[in-house]
Amino acid sequence: MRREGPPRVLALWLPDLPVQRLRRGRGGDGGAPLAVAAEGRIVACDASARSGGVCAGMSAAEALAACGALEMAMAEPAADLAALRGLGEALLAIAPVVEVAPPDVLLLDAGAAHLAAVGRWGGAERGAAQDPDAAEAALADRGRALAAELGWATRAAVAGGRGPARALARYGPRDAVRVAPGDEARALAPLPLAALALPDDVAGRLAALGIRDAGALARLPPETLAHRFGEAGVSAWRLARGRDETPLVPFTPETLPVEAIELEAPAETAEPLLFALKRIADRVAARLAGRGLGATRLKLVLKLDPRGEERILIPLAHPTASAARWLVPAKEHVFALRLPGAVTALGLAAIEVAPVEPEQLAIGDRPEALAALETVLSRLAVRLGDGALFAAEPVERYRPEAAYRAVAFRPAAAPSALALAVASGRRLRRHPIGGLCLPPPPTSTAITAAAAPRPKRRRPGTARTAGAVTEAAADPAPFRPTRLLAAPRLAVAEGEGGRITAVRVGPRAWPVLALEGPERISGEWWASPFDREYWRVRLDGLGDCWIYRDGADGRLWLHGFFD
């Protein structure tokens, strides 16, 4: 599929970018004719201003004289560049390389368009995978559609080389142009010299020589241009003949996406807020998706009338770039809001992100269950807050209460029986009727012995209590108590003749039926040393308890229950 010649490039030009940015931030095309000025000159205007006689290059006074209702805004090159980068970020979803070419052009690598047609679009565009020409046209359509979804109007051109693609996007005859490989010179010929974006001195001298279009420049002998203009002249000639082999400069986003929108009228109810929120959530999500990231925490900022703002942090259970999933917890917040004033503008930022791994559903997986899980985890995270829902992960610590830590609950798909067998080393055995099956899983007792943590401990044994000898419980009880008290309760041993007959916890004393131990656990001398002797004590009327004697002071503590 590799082609000879300059790299294939898709150029997307955003006409009147400053005006588009302002309109987009206001959430629509309504309102007075709008123009943007810099240093007293109009640099961009919208269609209604243009129909009123305003055009770029006109002085601000002339523009106002031509169109009395004109709204004038000052140019903000930094904001324009940020907006261009934002769109470039989203376009990373459809092209391996995107170059941001200020002030208003994005260049995409179209060399792998046929591969993208298979991976991303499939189905109706399968034909594009076989035909590189159709794939390029499809890529251009996809780029323009993605930009339109995000509120941008664009013109597109696919051609060989950065310069020709850029020139054709801006000055081409149609909104979407595709030039076959090797046909760039003919496509560029009718374009004005300005389309080639030559250095000002070269462009001025060529114009003085009567060179008006790219075709005229291409027809000049290159030796003459080299003699008169030097290297710049030869470069201009090569560009006019469609020969531009400079590579794209990859754009790597360095900041997390932020989008904002002003409401047409101050909102006092949740519905208009949610409507506007969905719009900016789509934009932020598209930008994250282009980078293969998903948000794990969002910040929603509501600008209040007349001043002040409300900031809301929205934790998400899973990293996701799906705006629909963000809206579930966002709605919970918005409906619970009690604001002192109406909302005039919204801003949404992804303040914590994580890579989103591609998901592949196996046979038997239920996508609706995954969606239900996302929804309920988001609701719980909003209502209960951080730290209230987690999965536990074992930690190599001697101190029992520190033997696990909370981690984010991100369950993997259920492993298949075969994967389980491979992972556990169990051998498949032949089923008596036919086929292979798994041997029965180990009993809970065996699991207990295998999986229980083994801290540093002294050998446990049986002990005599009040004339009774304990036995190892036949019950498949866990090695550790199922419930561990957050704050151990002070216990007092009662007995006679060196034998413990009862343990007093609080006001009541419980007769001891049996006890097993001790299991000595100590360590962490480098941080907070501890030395404990644990006993499993069976108390009449209470059950099996986990009691330890603190080596520091000799006191007894009830630490947990084998519940």
Place this chain on the structure above:
Amino acid sequence: MPTEAVAPTLVLARLREEIRRIERRPARRGGCVPCRRPEVDEALPGGGFPRGAISELRGGPASGKTAVALAVFAALEGEGLAAYVDGRGELYPPAAAALGVDLARLLIVRPGVTAAAGGTRAADPPRGGPAREVALTALWAAEALLASGAFAAVAVDMPLTHAVRGADAMLRRLQAAAEKGGAVGLWLSPSGSALRPPAAVRVELASRGGRTVARRLVGEAPAPWRNGAGDAA
């Protein structure tokens, strides 16, 4: 013509099927989940805990009810996810792992805990003020988890008293939530608890000489204790 009479019926049937497909919720589950502890399973009517219903596990502080709930989680074996609403903040995950529970597929919910890394709280039953809020939040979380259809089993350990206003109504909603989501709902309640949710099965557990014994409660007349040997103890 018969074909003309049948065609609209077929069309309607296909449309109904299409609407069902579009509106499809997570598949409902039926049957029972045994915890693979004979002394408990033998006491249960279907040999296990019913899906789509609340089952009450009643017992003292060391009666084995938490271990039974964890055994149910372990018995799922990748069939689905499990959730434990830990109102006391006392569940000890290493013990769950020792019982065969896949910790990565167990969601632990501790209402009222805001600090990360497994914060803990006092374990006294809530009566009013912030503790009441914690109790109601725990019940709300249990209802959301049961109704979601994303979890195959949900256990709730939240001791309640009559002093918690609004708990009665929320407890009644748990059964409907379990029916909706198809999960095995396990309500762990201490002995003598006055508040109890509507439950399809009530089992009382006790520790006798290191063994867990169980008996099913039917109304006020408890069945004989089962010791796991197939006989009444």
